[in-house]
Amino acid sequence: MNDNYINANNKKNQKLNYVDVICQHNKNGKIIPIKVRVIDEDGEIQTYLIKDYKDLTHYSNTTNDKEEYVKATSHIRNYQCHIQVFDRLKTIELFYNSNEQRWRITP
16 A cells, blocks of 8 residues: 655655545646545554645647647646645645556655
């Protein structure tokens, strides 16, 4: 569930915190994160409802046959999310790697 992996490309060998994310995919291909599940310091699973989010993924516009399409420039999607932890709003960043089909959270 929440495995810690070492990124070989990262000189500092930071741990990547993989998490479970429940999300919605709409008909336009947009990914909407709804809940995130993480393992806390005590090893227990905590589930947090995502109150709001902002898609920070870098996009490039291309035109194709009179319709405008928005295309992600990489396979990594980046979301800034707000979750409620003990009556306080906390900002987290989630990253979705479409090549690996896995989510991670910034430490």
